Amino acid sequence: MSLRYTSRRIRPGKLWSPPTCLNGSHTSKVTFGWQKCRSVASTASAEKVLFPGALNSEFTNTLNFLRPSNKKAIPTYRVLDQYGEVLDKETGVDTEDGEALTLYQNMVCLSIMDLLMFEAQRQGRLSFYMVSAGEEGIAIGSASALSPSDVIFCQYRESGVYMQRGFTLDQFMSQLFANSKDAGLGRNMPVHYGSKELNIHTISSTLATQIPHAAGAAYALKLQNMQQPGVPPRIAVCFFGEGAASEGDFHAALNIAATRQVPAIFICRNNGYAISTPTSDQYRGDGIASRGAGYGIDTLRVDGNDIFAVRRATKEARRRALEDGGRPILIEMMAYRVGHHSTSDDSFAYRQKLEVEDWKRRDNPITRLRKWLEGRNLWNEDKEKELRSRTRKDVLKAFERAEKEKLPPIKHAFDGVYEKLTQEQRLHIEELKDILQRYPKEYDVDQYEGGVKSLDQLLDEKN
């Protein structure tokens, strides 16, 4: 940022005046943290000079640059190995069998929905879609370890969060088809889900903008936690990819979250690619996790293909986030983006098919949990077949229902921009209505609920 100055020019005359605050004679009554330390700052014989910018730094006589490349990479926490075996038998798995089965069913349901909707888009019945393949465990696992009242901000590849919290197949389909039952009133592209009841904010396409939102929301929750001691405390959780972490908003958010000590968990899905850009073109440090320390944030790296590790990490992060009134936590969940970036992307243009197949076969969150379930005799081939055919039918039914619905009323093109319609908007609505009525053959208004009449309804509403 540039030179900051006051409304007055600094002139030599000011030197003769008593020391004042920037803009007048008033001295601040607020004591700052660093001011308290200043009194001990520099005695002549001090071993440490307390620079306000780095209070705990000691002097050294050796010229020693910190070389990140010499450091060992941050380890990745896991509970299961890739064969579904628990590694630390003593601690074991803190998930009940019944719950593990639900998680598994949700992951399978998500992957089947992804498969079908991807195909639907290929057939042109849907404008756009994004799959979660390879990252089902991160979304479903972390959502299952949070309180339902915790506020969540997503990027777009977290459909599992919605599914785990109880977003129904009908709600998914209504949003994807932007029909009259879509909570977003048909305004957003597919996959931009949102739900007030489930405390998940509506997704926007702009990358990383939700990260500072999560910091601000967590600050609001912190104040509300203090104001309502009887109500169970809440935190904010924010998901984003490793590509989004290169945006300025990531830096701004983590920094402000740390300085304001907000109860928030920042979950990075590091899946190796941002569209076609591999992580080697995205950053040169040790992933995203290594940045946490720089902001003074407790950080952990987790195996995203291990749903038990994801759950335990999230639970512990939530506990820590609420400690001492609040503090931010960063978790980097490692994964591999098995699917294409979106339906508008063919990922084999920039990576080997073999590499993808390898990841699909060798390690993915669904098969790993299935192996664990089978090891405990909770699951078998018959149950698998039954689950898959039932889920496929459920998805297709919801799909057909949603496809038959009309589009939302045209009036929703205008309302909701402001709390109330503006005078200017009224003029525009009247003009549009006039056009629609005089050129009826040019527009297909009947596929919108209520046709042209919905505009009249809007104009009749009280200002």
Added chain:
Amino acid sequence: MPPQTPSIRALSRYLLRPHTSLHPRCQYRPQGRRQSSAAAGARLNGTVEYDTTPLLHHTSRAALSNPELPPDIRKGQTKRINLYTAVNEALRHALQTDERVLVFGEDIQFGGVFRCTMNLATDFGTDRVFNTPLSEQGLVGFAIGAASEGMRPVAEIQFADYVFPAFDQIVNEAAKYRYRTGTTGVNCGGLVIRMPTGVVGHGALYHSQSPEALFTHIPGLRVIIPRSPVQAKGLLLSAIRCNDPVIFMEPKVLYRAAVEQVPVDAYHLPLDKAEVLKTGKDLTIVSYGTPLYTCSAAIAAAEKDFGCSVELIDLRTIYPWDRETVLESVKKTGRAIVVHESMMNAGVGAEVAATIQERAFLRLEAPVKRVTGWATHTGLVYEKFIIPDVTRVYDAIKKTIDY
């Protein structure tokens, strides 16, 4: 005002603190070789006489006669304060009456570089009034998040020139939040973003800009620029109460200069009404913020010289703006001039002029004239040539009347 001989006290004060004025009542008189100083012998381009301008309420009676004020306020007390104090009082009242209100930004805690948040941190605690890291996109994003969870944040951008890092958050997030969330009903309407704006005599490129036209192009935002302490207080309180995100731009040159009688108690002014400051029958001038004082001086000179009668309208809310008041006036006078500091192309004046052309075409007797900043940046020593001054407005009146 006739030149006064400064008293010994004033002189000694000047030696101690030369940045304050020799003239105790007019705190913003420039001294020495200042970029905004007028040429010797100038008749039109003098310094603005904030002490006597009819745009400010110099008596308690004048302040309370404002019909927009609620009846109980009109029976109440007033006191003489400047614009930054009015902003401070509005923030204080909002913090006092609504525990959801938060005030934050860069250097807020000690009172702000323009003193708008003086003593708020000590009185309301640093949980509600606090410094943020130096990151505009971060603090605006933070404010949007807090607003979406039910708070009413008042974020400050230190200068309007530095709002651009936060542009993505304002345009793509704040403005679209309510619209894109649909029936979930989540919104960030509690948000107010305050920023000092406009030229200040020596602000050069990055302490002078008026980016209001960039915000008026965004559906979902309200853009407000007050011209005086009374307005700053009433409009800021309305902005904080309003359920739409508001960009509140404070002309920084007026922070100390504009002093007037302001009701002591809290009051709200409407966010969709322009104000007719002076009625006239030959010509309408539409402006907002600081240039209104320039217009007022130019009108006084022009009316004396040409015997015309000019109507002056303060837009106050730049978007959504009050088309009806402007059109009614132009239909009456048949001539219009729009004055603003920022550049002409695609500025606010373009929208006002186009609207007048569209809806008052048959009543127009002259083309709508725009008196605005030229198509350049505000180079330090060139400011007085770039920003509309009394001479340019005076000349525009002359040309439009003679057309």
